[in-house]
Amino acid sequence: MEMDWADNQIINTLQENARTSLDQLAHITGLSSATVQRRVKALRDSDVILREIAVIDPSKVGQRMSFVIMVELERERPDQIDIFVRRAMKDRQVQQCYYVTGEADFCLICTAKDMEDFEKLTHRLFFEDSNVRRFRTSVVMGRKKVGLGVFLDDER
Amino acid sequence: MEMDWADNQIINTLQENARTSLDQLAHITGLSSATVQRRVKALRDSDVILREIAVIDPSKVGQRMSFVIMVELERERPDQIDIFVRRAMKDRQVQQCYYVTGEADFCLICTAKDMEDFEKLTHRLFFEDSNVRRFRTSVVMGRKKVGLGVFLDDER
DNA sequence: TCATTTATGAAATAATTTTTCAATAAGCGC
DNA sequence: GCGCTTATTGAAAAATTATTTCATAAATGA
DSSP states (O other), rough: OOOOOHHHHHHHHHHHHTTTTTTHHHHHHHHHHHHHHHHHHHHTTTEEEEEEEEEGGGGGGTTTEEEEEEEEESSOOHHHHHHHHHHHHOOEEEEEEESSSSSEEEEEEEEEESSHHHHHHHHIIIISTOOOOOOOEEEEEEEEEEEOOOOOOOOO | OOOOOHHHHHHHHHOOTOOHHHHHHHHHHSSSSSHHHHHHHHHTTSSSSEEEEEEEOOGTOOOOEEEEEEEEEEEEOOHHHHHHOOOOOOTTTTTEOOOOEESOOOOEEESSSSSHHHHHIIIIIIISOOOOOEEEEEEEEEEEEEOOOOOOHHHH
């Protein structure tokens, strides 16, 4: 999809606040609000904007802990990998699952109420899957930056 | 903040689609749209809903690569840690920065256009900071699940 | 150049959000 | 339980925001 400076501004702004009104975006870009609305629609239709979501504070809803988990599988056959991916993807406590190069096969970002809740998670994901060789857990002490932003060049 | 089943439904729904209208939320919860609007406002004001954002497809805006980087610092003094955190936080290509237990001190999730772009990132973040002992990079081959959702119990 | 397509802004329309207000429900002291 | 206060609720009005329409202007390309 063809994109210019105005689109970049729209994308950057909506990544910071998806509730920014078309009037505000019109002011930022110097376009009319009708044009901005068509630009936003095009960005949605072409899946540049994948979705618009509310970000919840996990600690405010009882999920007080976060974890980074590096997972090594026993066998790296595609079908074996797929079984693990499916299990991870459908688990609500797995926020992110990356298939990666290096020593580990996957990096997971997970949340849990407490350590007991985390232990249950490890059973669901790792002990019930005989193909998981080992996993290394890092407990998150500080969520210094948490986002999904890909911010674009502001230059005209 | 006191929260009931209707709030949970609102939270779960807005995490999937922040553009869900008050009428739709009213239908889901069985409340009036005026009440739902007040619930949503309360969730925003109390920072249960931290923000509402557009999620962009990185590959559609030229950021074709993602990386998981485990970072070890030389000295773990709070002021030294803070210097690194600040640098990581203000870098646009760092989507996430977790301060963690275990061998490494930090786990970063980063994006880059290509390997050259990534190399620049490592210089900015790691080589210019004499306090970084080492870092281990895992290149992301598959973004199997990417989100920030913390989904709540659906039971009444 | 001319024809065609595409993008634009102003205005009208539609949809959504926010406020107002009266009624009901929930807490609380006694 | 009774009376009092405070909270929460829904319907309707008001305000704001999003979308469509339509005529015009700019870009594209034979």
